[in-house]
Amino acid sequence: MNDRERFLAACNCQAVDRxxxxxxxxxxxxxxxxxxxxxxxxxxELAQTPELAARVTLQPMQRYAFDAAITFSxxxxxxxxxxQPYRFKETGxxxxxxxxxxxxxxxxxxxxxxxxxxxxxxxAQQIVRRELGDSKALLGFGGSPWTLATYMVEGGHSTNFTxxxxxxxxxxxxxxxxxxKITAALVDYFHMQIDAGVDALQIFDSWGAACAGAxxxxxxxxxxxxxxxxxxxxVPVILFAKGMAANAAALASTGAKVLSVDWTVDLTDFADRVxxxxxxxxxxxxxxxxxxxxxxxxxxxxxxxSMNKRPGHxxxxxxxxxxxxxxxxxxxxxxxxxxxL
Numbered sequence: 658m659n660d661r662e663r664f665l666a667a668c669n670c671q672a673v674d675r676x677x678x679x680x681x682x683x684x685x686x687x688x689x690x691x692x693x694x695x696x697x698x699x700x701x702e703l704a705q706t707p708e709l710a711a712r713v714t715l716q717p718m719q720r721y722a723f724d725a726a727i728t729f730s731x732x733x734x735x736x737x738x739x740x741q742p743y744r745f746k747e748t749g750x751x752x753x754x755x756x757x758x759x760x761x762x763x764x765x766x767x768x769x770x771x772x773x774x775x776x777x778x779x780x781a782q783q784i785v786r787r788e789l790g791d792s793k794a795l796l797g798f799g800g801s802p803w804t805l806a807t808y809m810v811e812g813g814h815s816t817n818f819t820x821x822x823x824x825x826x827x828x829x830x831x832x833x834x835x836x837x838k839i840t841a842a843l844v845d846y847f848h849m850q851i852d853a854g855v856d857a858l859q860i861f862d863s864w865g866a867a868c869a870g871a872x873x874x875x876x877x878x879x880x881x882x883x884x885x886x887x888x889x890x891x892v893p894v895i896l897f898a899k900g901m902a903a904n905a906a907a908l909a910s911t912g913a914k915v916l917s918v919d920w921t922v923d924l925t926d927f928a929d930r931v932x933x934x935x936x937x938x939x940x941x942x943x944x945x946x947x948x949x950x951x952x953x954x955x956x957x958x959x960x961x962x963s964m965n966k967r968p969g970h971x972x973x974x975x976x977x978x979x980x981x982x983x984x985x986x987x988x989x990x991x992x993x994x995x996x997x998l
Contacts, residue, residue, distance in 0.1 A: 660724035661856060664794040668857060668893035668914050670936050670969035676961065677724035678994045679796070680987070681897075681917075682977030683717040684729045687984070690716050700745060704730050707780035714785050718793065720984075722991055725794035725856070726785060730778055732800030732861060735842050736809050738774040739766040743808070756812035756820070760831045768838045771845035778846075779853040786854030794857065796895075797850035801862035802839040802884075803877035809835070818867040825876055840880050844887045851891050859895040859917070860884065866900030873904055878911055885912040895938060899976065905930040920975025925963045928970070936969030941990070943974045946982035950989040957993040966997075 658666070664677040685691055691713060694703060703709045713729040733743045733751065742754040757763060772779070778797075786795055808814070810821040824832045847858055860881060868876040877898075885894050897917035898908055908916050909931045917938035918927055928937045945956050957972075964970045972994050978987075 659792045661789075661792055661794040664724050664971070665856060665893065667969055667971050668895070668936055670934055672966075672968040675997050676964070676966075676970045676972040676994060677794075678972040678991060679723045679725040679727060679794075680717070680974050680978050681727070683723065683727060684713045685978065686980035687978055687982040687987075688716055688720070690720075700731075704734070705777050707777050707784060710777070710781035711784035711788070714781065715788055718789070721987060722995065723793070725796055726789060727796040727798060727859070728778065728782055728785070728850070728855070730781075730798070732798070732805060732863075733808060734775055734778065735799060735805055735839065735846060738771055738846075739768060739838060739842055741766065741809055743813075746813075750814050751808065752813045753808060757809045757835065758820070760828075760834070763831060763835045763838070766835075766838050768842040768845075771842050772849045775846055775849065779849050782850060782853035782855060795855050796857050796859055797847065797853075797855035798859040798861060799843050799846055801860050801865070801877055801898075802836045802843065802880040803868065804862050804864045805839050805843075806832075806835055807864045807867065809839075815867075818864070821867075825872075836880050840883055843884055847884065847888060848891075851888075855892065857893045857895060857915075858888070859897060860913075862896065862898040862901070865898040868901075870904060873901065874907055878904075878907055881913075882911045895971075897938075902927055909935050915969075915971060917971075917973065918975065922975070924960060928964065928967060933969070936971060937964075937967075938971040938973045940973065940975035943976050943979050943982070946974075946978065946986040946990070948983075948986065950985055953986045953989045954993050957990050958997075961994065961997045 663673045666673050667677050710729045718726050746752050807821045865877050893914035895915040896913035899919050902918050902922040915936040915938050918940050920940050920942035924940050
């Protein structure tokens with residue numbers, strides 16, 4: 658069984674000899690080769706130039722024995738393709754070129770032609786697919802409609818999510834019109850990625866925890882469910898909803914093959930709650946990679962032992978890798994998982 662086969666088997670809750678492993682946001686500032694590229698190109702240049710995006714995607718695979726690569730891109734390519742550009746502020750953080758603050762601006766968003774507008778992502782994935790061959794898995798991804806809508810309506814990162822909640826509670830028809838457009842764009846985008854050769858898709862509901870628990874289905878999960886249904890089981894879909902593990906049953910109802918959880922969650926308990934037919938992914942605290950190899954080994958073993966080789970476990974961090982992660986600790990993590998028998 659090669660790494661790609663192991664990854665797909667784990668997604669489908671089949672027994673494998675060891676958990677497959679990849680790391681969320683595994684390309685990035687913790688790699689010296691990436692930092693060298695960033696001195697020459699902006700993030701947007703790297704993400705929107707197929708050859709460069711492919712190169713960055715492959716950097717972790719060339720250094721480490723990951724079972725899967727994840728496409729180097731950004732969730733905000735969808736708002737940009739809809740007609741709402743974004744940029745990175747000099748002081749840090751993301752800023753949309755303008756806020757979606759009325760129905761007129763929603764109506765101007767154009768969800769058509771995603772394959773043409775975002776073709777640079779597919780081109781990068783095709784390059785990576787050729788380089789990886791059949792031995793390694795390739796993941797595509799996108800943000801959930803709710804998470805993308807928060808950026809679009811708030812105008813960037815938010816603390817209280819006041820504007821998007823106001824849209825949901827006071828202007829429900831406008832909220833739904835926005836979500837319909839985002840969802841339609843994501844469906845086309847994900848099918849494009851599958852056609853380009855990805856083996857699985859991950860949906861990031863990064864701001865799901867901004868929703869009230871009782872309203873999480875209406876605000877977010879109903880739109881995720883629609884996307885997963887539209888994929889028609891072409892590839893496994895992984896759903897990551899940070900801070901929402903308490904809603905295990907609702908997350909499981911989306912049809913996702915794999916549920917990814919953050920580091921605050923007892924992974925064994927969560928796996929028991931979702932049942933044996935859904936795979937789980939996680940959930941080492943990313944900060945552990947800032948410590949020492951013996952701590953990385955201990956904490957990795959703790960998670961592996963807690964899962965006791967449960968069919969359908971994909972080892973991962975509980976969120977994206979930090980720029981401060983130590984290279985030797987990433988190597989230790991992989992060695993520890995790879996020697997777990």
